Structure formats: C-alpha cells, structure tokens
Amino acid sequence: MVTSSEGGLLPLGELAPLIAQARAIIGHATRISIFTGAGVSAESGIPTFRDQGGFWTRFPPAQFANWAGLQHLIQKDPLRVAEFVVELLRPILNARPNPAHETIAALEALDKTVTVITQNIDGLHQLAGSTRVIEIHGSVFEVLQTNAGPPIGIRRLQRADLSVTVSELEEFLRTGNSDTARFLHAARSIFGRNSQGFYRPNLVLFGDVLPQDAWQQATAAADTRDCLLVIGTSNLITPASTIPEIARSKGAKIIAIGYDPCPCDVCLRGAAGIILPYVKENK
Ligand code: OAD
DSSP states (O other): OEEOTTSOEEOGGGGHHHHHHHHHHHHHOSEEEEEEOTHHHHTTTOOOSSSTTOHHHHSOHHHHSSHHHHHHHHHHOHHHHHHHHHHHHHHHHHOOOOHHHHHHHHGGGGSSEEEEEEOOOSOHHHHHTOSOEEETTEEEEEEEEOTTSSOOEEEEOOHHHHHHHHHHHHHHHHHTOOOHHHHHHHTTTTSEEETTEEEEEEEOOTTOOOOHHHHHHHHHHHOOSSEEEEESOOOOSTTTTHHHHHHHHTTOEEEEEESSOOOOSEEEESOHHHHHHHHHSOO
16 A cells, blocks of 8 residues: 555555656656655665654754764763664664665666665665765765865775674673773774874764765756656755755656655655556556
C-alpha cells in the first residue's frame, strides 16, 4: 500500500495513472535530475532527521548540528558526543543500497544524462552504482583539513577506518569515563590536529557555507527544462530547498516521491523503495 496525494492509503494499483504520468515524463526527458534526502535511505535502516524518532529529535540541533556546539560538547560532555558519532556512523556503515538507490542507478542505462543531487552523507547512491552524484552536504567518508580557517583540503576515509573509530568510541562509551583526551584518541580518524592544522568530518552543518563546487554543479543540474525527481526530503533546509524551485522556474516537470507534500506535477506519496521500481519498470 502507498498513500495518495490526499494522504489516504491506496493500493499500489490505484497509483497506476500517476505512475504512468511519471514514466511518460521520464521517457520524454533527455536529462533526468534527481534530488534526494534522508527518506531515500530510510529503507536501508538509516534514520531520517525530522520524522518521529529522527536523528535531530534525539540529538538537538542547537547542540549537535553546528561545529561550535560540538566543540563545546567535546570539552564538556565527550560521552554524549561519542554517542552522537556512533549513532550517526553505525547505521551508515551497516547499510546497503535499497531498491530506491538501485532504481536510480539503473536509470543511467536509459541513455539519458542522469545526475543525482543528494543531501545525504551516506555514500549509498555511489554504492548502488550511480556515477554522477553531487553531495551538497558532504560525506562521512571524508575529512576536511581546516587549519582552523577556510578548508584547505579533503582526505578520503575507508569504511574500515570508520569501523575502527566506531568500535573505539563504543569502548570509550562502555568505560563511562567522560575524558576529552580519551574521546579525541578514539575519534582520531575524524577529529584532530596534524602537521597541517586541524581536521574534522567533511559535513555541512547549520550555519556552514555549502561547498562551492558542489553547489555550482547542483544548481547547473537543477537548471533543466526536462524533469526533476524529488525523493525523500522534507525540503526544509536552505539553500538545498531551492533546487526544486530552480527546476520549476525553468519549466521542468517535478515528480515527488515521499511522505511530505511538496509542490509537484506528479506526487507519489509513499515509500521510495516501493514506488520507484514501479516508476522505472512496467510492473
Ligand atoms: P528529513 O528528516 O527532514 O526528511 C526526510 C523526509 O523523508 C520526510 O519528508 C519523510 O516523510 C520522508 N521519508 C521517510 N521515509 C521515507 C521513505 N521510505 N521513502 C520516501 N520518503 C521517506 O531529512 P532531509 O530532508 O534529508 O542537513 O533533511 C535535509 C537536511 O536536514 C539534511 O541533509 C541535514 C538535515 O539537517 C544538514 O545536516 C545540513
């Protein structure tokens, strides 16, 4: 079952006319731009931010979603920061792409230019096989060398590095010893200081400027008269939320998949991992 654009439950079959419309739009497009949020990874077991039990309901953004707040907490309550980092990383490290990521990756076989603009930091689009992915909010698989000033470089992390970090932070949590130096030792792959200065995860938190290159590529991909798929986002965070506006202002058709209402030409309300395969295949 999925939900209709009015919010009531519909058997998937009753969505057939909307799915047909979405297929026709995709069929006529030469460029397909896809804008994704946390909902696309929900069925891979990664919590969203604002749904019931979402990440920001457990870790208040005023403390956790900005670097000043996190730096303060690392000094005052490193156990709580360790909990935050473990809760952020563990589901991502355990996750596999779901049918929504796989369908998006499979769209590349249609001989069209497919570009994914994602707010997600989990790398699942790439793991599913998408080759043009723009990460506008960064990635947990990268650290940013800042030297306490503007970014001066990005270093890639292996999954294995992050798994070790999660294990060491879990051990730190088990000790229950709220010691900042021990936290920084356990978290040394993602937070610390080296000969070049300071480094931290390459994530865009509240108040940060988006990476310029990624944002330019994202707005270029949204600048289309073809179509934009908006999948699994509450679309509440600027400037990311302007992506659908840019596409709409250029005359693109907007296909939205998810639970929150959003201005669109075709609104498919329900789980992305269930609906998207129907949009691509003649099921
Ligand atoms: P949110 O948590 O705000 O929204 C997730 C959306 O996904 C909601 O609209 C849900 O209804 C929907 N959803 C949940 N499960 C779904 C499913 N199975 N299929 C389809 N949709 C589903 O997450 P985002 O919109 O991604 O930024 O949040 C945007 C940004 O806010 C994040 O990138 C992050 C956060 O603060 C920063 O940290 C800068």
